[in-house]
Amino acid sequence: MIATLAKALYKIDDVVPEDGLYLCVPCSFVQEFRAGELFTTCIACYAGTSMGPEDYTEEHVDFWEKFA
Numbered sequence: 001m002i003a004t005l006a007k008a009l010y011k012i013d014d015v016v017p018e019d020g021l022y023l024c025v026p027c028s029f030v031q032e033f034r035a036g037e038l039f040t041t042c043i044a045c046y047a048g049t050s051m052g053p054e055d056y057t058e059e060h061v062d063f064w065e066k067f068a
């Protein structure tokens with residue numbers, strides 16, 4: 001786990017805690033999610049799938065970060 005960052009990260013199928021923009025950490029793509037939805041695969045880089053960037057090919061990897 002990343003202990004040096006206080007920011008929460010979320011992974012695919014985590015419930016979105018609040019409306020807002022979320023940043024895909026591996027590719028910096030920003031996507032809007034609404035509270036109660038589930039986080040999805042990043043449509044820009046496919047993080048969290050077998051086609052995702054190196055180190056982000058597993059579904060359990062946290063990569064969505066609250067942006068605004």
Ligand SMILES: [Zn+2]
Binds near residue numbers: 024025042046
């Ligand atoms: Zn991405």
